[in-house]
Amino acid sequence: xxxxxxxxxxxxxxxxxxxxxxxxxxxxxxxxxxxxxxxxxxxxxxxxxxxxxxxxxxxxxxxxxxxxxxxxxxxxxxxxxxxxxxxxxxxxxxxxxxxxxxxxxxxxxxxxxxxxxxxxxxxxxxxxxxxxxxxxxxxxxxxxxxxxxxxxxxxxxxxxxxxxxxxxxxxxxxxxxxxxxxxxxxxxxxxxxxxxxxxxxxxxxxxxxxxxxxxxxxxxxxxxxxx
Numbered sequence: 001x002x003x004x005x006x007x008x009x010x011x012x013x014x015x016x017x018x019x020x021x022x023x024x025x026x027x028x029x030x031x032x033x034x035x036x037x038x039x040x041x042x043x044x045x046x047x048x049x050x051x052x053x054x055x056x057x058x059x060x061x062x063x064x065x066x067x068x069x070x071x072x073x074x075x076x077x078x079x080x081x082x083x084x085x086x087x088x089x090x091x092x093x094x095x096x097x098x099x100x101x102x103x104x105x106x107x108x109x110x111x112x113x114x115x116x117x118x119x120x121x122x123x124x125x126x127x128x129x130x131x132x133x134x135x136x137x138x139x140x141x142x143x144x145x146x147x148x149x150x151x152x153x154x155x156x157x158x159x160x161x162x163x164x165x166x167x168x169x170x171x172x173x174x175x176x177x178x179x180x181x182x183x184x185x186x187x188x189x190x191x192x193x194x195x196x197x198x199x200x201x202x203x204x205x206x207x208x209x210x211x212x213x214x215x216x217x218x219x220x221x222x223x224x225x226x227x
Contacts, residue, residue: 033141035138035139036139037136037138037139038074038076038078038139039076039137040134040136040137042074042076042137043073043074043075043082043106044072044073044075045071045132045134046072046073048071048187048188048189049068049069049071049130049132049188049189050068050069050070050189050190051066051067051068051069051088051129051130052066052067052069053065053066053125054067056117056121063121064122064123065117065118065121065123066117066118066122066123066127067118068086068099068116068130069115069189069190069192070084070113070114070116070130070132070189072111072112072114073106073109073110074106074107074109074137075109076109076137077108077109078108079106079107079108080105080138080139081103081104081105081136081137081140082103082104082112082134082137083103083134083135083137083138084102084114084132084133084134084135085099085101085102085116085133085135086098086116086130086131086132086133087099087130088124088127088129088130089127089129089131090128091128091129095131096124096126097118097119097120097122097124097127098118098119098120099116099117099118099119099130099132100116100117100119101135102115102116104223112181112221113179113181113192115192116132144222144225145168145169145170145174146166146170146174146222146225147167147169147222148164148167148207148220148221149164149167149204150165151164151219151220156210158213158214159210159211159213159215160211160215160217160218161208161209161210161211161218162180162209162218162219162220163206163207163208163209163220164206164207164208165205165206166178166197166199166204166207167203168199168201168202168204169202170201170202171201171202172201172227173199173200173227174198174225174226174227175197175199175225175226176196176198176199176223176225176226177196177197177222177223177224177225178194178195178196178197178207178220178221178222179193179220179221179222179223180193180194180209180211180219181219181220181221182209182211182212182215182218183215183218184214187217190212190214190215191211191212193209194223195207195209
């Protein structure tokens with residue numbers, strides 16, 4: 001059952017997969033002061049989402065599951081770790097599966113593509129829509145130490161290519177999930193590939209992602225970080 005929070009009903013379209021699915025969270029985020037949170041109304045969920053049943057995970061952790069790609073925009077003047085979750089529904093509105101919660105750092109006035117996977121990692125063939133919920137928007141004491149810099153994108157014969165520096169400004173090495181996200185000409189989510197990168201302290205590395213045919217916009221951002 002869903003708890004308290006703001007719920008958005010997103011009608012989901014069949015579409016592209018993830019090219020690999022990575023979870024995200026608040027790894028490495030601690031708090032020395034009382035927590036501050038954004039008003040949940042500051043987080044705007046896009047009505048353009050995509051649902052697909054495909055392989056998630058890699059190797060022995062791979063399984064077939066239904067997942068949702070959905071964008072969340074932080075309309076406030078402060079960055080926050082935004083947490084989304086929800087449930088998959090049938091045409092009648094009945095719930096057929098819960099979506100595992102996921103958290104991402106979303107800077108002020110920017111958006112991020114979330115990948116919400118069926119909590120039981122199962123295929124839900126009768127699902128036609130989802131109720132996507134904003135569970136929270138935590139404002140940390142300081143912004144993440146791992147970030148993307150000098151982002152560039154260009155069109156390569158009908159595909160968007162994005163490249164940037166992954167920067168680790170922390171005093172220790174870390175393992176970082178770097179995520180690419182791509183949208184089509186109608187601004188609907190297409191794919192969300194990822195890479196795992198180990199980066200020494202105070203270092204940077206070039207990262208690049210190539211979007212699918214028909215992609216017109218892409219970006220790169222950081223997911224889970226472990227120090």
